[in-house]
Amino acid sequence: MVRIATVVMGASDVRRAAEFRKASLGHVEREPAKDDWVVVLVPAEGPGAGLALGRSGTPVQEVPRVHLDLYTGEQDAEVDRLIALGAARVDRDLYPDDPDFVVPADPEVNRFCVIDTTHG
Missing domain, CATH: 3.30.720.120 (Signal recognition particle alu RNA binding heterodimer, srp9/1)
Known part of the structure; x- marks a missing residue:
């Protein structure tokens, strides 16, 4: 395996x-x-x-086929920390109602998800 x-x-x-x-x-x-x-x-x-x-040198995809999911029980604090490190908030119109995730982009503009593990 x-x-x-x-x-x-x-x-x-x-x-x-x-x-x-x-x-x-x-x-x-x-x-x-x-x-x-x-x-x-x-x-x-x-x-x-x-x-x-x-x-x-390949351009970043606006909606990537593969991305990282980062899990945390403190989503707001982690997103703020990642923004302070150089990430940027991504405006998305594809969020479902009451999402358990936020989508920022790293300094290379690669999008990733920050998943709230406490979301019910």
Whole structure:
């Protein structure tokens, strides 16, 4: 049986993307980056999927086919923290009534969801 070990994302500025993801997820670099072509991040403590950021010139999709879901019991505080780290709020007309998620975009304009685990 296989398992997801690392999610790979493209970035135009790998270093900026890595700094945002390290601060937002609490990940660390698996090993010191030798250049700004690719950076692999892993959880600082315990198990979990890694995140590899590789240089890409491909334009970001407005509605991506794949995105990250981040779970938290303190959605408002986490969204505020992520905005302070450089994320931006995304205006969406596709929200359902009473959503359990908020969609920000990282500094590379990749959208992701912040899911409220306390939402009933």
